[in-house]
Amino acid sequence: MQSVSREDSYERFQRLMPRTQDLTLIILKGHLLLEEQLQQFLDDLSRKPDALKDARLTFFQRWRLTQAITGYSRTNNIGRFIEGASKLRNRLAHILEVADLDDAVDRLLMAFHQSDTCPTFSKGQRATELRRAFSLTIAMLNGFTTGYLIGLGEPWLSKVGNNS
Secondary structure, three states: OOOOOHHHHHHHHHHHOOOOOOHHHHHHHHHHHHHHHHHHHHHHHOOOHHHHOOOOOOHHHHHHHHHHHHOOOOOOHHHHHHHHHHHHHHHHHHOOOOOOHHHHHHHHHHHHOOOOOOOOOOHHHHHHHHHHHHHHHHHHHHHHHHHHHHHHOOOHHHHOOOOO
């Protein structure tokens, strides 16, 4: 898993997240970008991040480690979105055609927006909302990482703004 600096995560998202109506592609790319942010958090908080390189951590393990370190809840909207996106990505990776993909994405968006209902979306609107949810989740994880490092102080503080 490639580690990316916090400063370029927005540009990276803009470059790698396709502006398409293909929900499958958005979910697959979004999941990978979420995984990078989780790994960035673990790398930044590790005294020896190189020790994680061959650990072969799964997305779920990265998420659980992040929660264990931070106490971040899996019941808030971001936690539910991350877990829902992971489950949906796993379905897409093992089922060639997910018949209820639009409904599954709507449920994911409802979790993100903490809503019991979902507006009726056109195909384009649904894709835009899904990209937006991934973008905001990644930005929140990115900001959370920076805030956590600032709170820890030195030697972690020197990682804030580091482009390595």
